[in-house]
Amino acid sequence: MDGRDNKLIREEGTEIGSIKISDEVVAVIAGLAASEIPGVAGMSGTLAGIAEKLGMKSMAKGVKVEVGERETAIDLYIIVEYGVRIPDVASEVQQAVKKAVESMTGLTVVEVNVHVQGVHFPAEGKEEEIRVK
């Protein structure tokens, strides 16, 4: 996420207290849902990626959320596996993220924009490693 503080995005008053959900939570849910889709090799990092390099693992890597009181819009930056059909994978990601965020937070997801930032070629490293047998 890009320099996001733990901004309060949803506060619901109940009889015994209030429920607060931060935008970080929405980003983590979206990130996890997206990375579980077959064909997604990983999330493409931003400042969260730098935090990861410094040893702080971020589950919200490659996710940017914009939230209102009842609605949210999500931008996902992903890397796909080589050989997949990109529009299909992106569409699956959109559906999975919408479903996960809506069911877990109660917010309405109005938009899930998927940005494909790169392709992952699985065998690349191995090919170079072994030169002769």
Added chain:
Amino acid sequence: MNFVDRSILFLYGFVTVILLFCFMLVVLGWHLPIIYIKNMLFDVQLRTALFAFLLVLFLLGLRVVVLSLKTQHKRDKGISLEGELGQINVTFDTITALIKRVAGKIPGVKEVRPVLQAYPEGLGVEVVVRVLPDLNIPETSKRLQEEINSYIQESLGIKLSRIKIKVEDIAQELRPRVE
């Protein structure tokens, strides 16, 4: 990185190298710069000039730090497909990587450099390649066009408007060192 940023990086690196070199000489016993700096500190005008120089250097340094952090998420060029729940953007880098991979798999094709271009009729590509000698170049070029066209259509669902193949040179075939 654009021209301005490259110039900033060069300037910052160049000035830093000179300053470090002077500092090393000071450490080795060359005291003239220290005397100059001491004199500067007593003169208000020179002190202001020195401060301005250091401020510029500091700002250039800050810009270099920001540049180094800004690696990903540049809203780089790409194509946009309309999805059911929002946009699906695919960067040119992604498409270029796919084309490189597909073209590189064709026997005899070496060093593939795809350059994507927007034409009035849609996205097109010029693929600059080197091929091995004793290869039928028109046939290989045709195969390249067909393979790239079908793979991009299959994986992205779009049709490239033009696929230009430019055979730049003949590559040298390296003989294997082992059987």
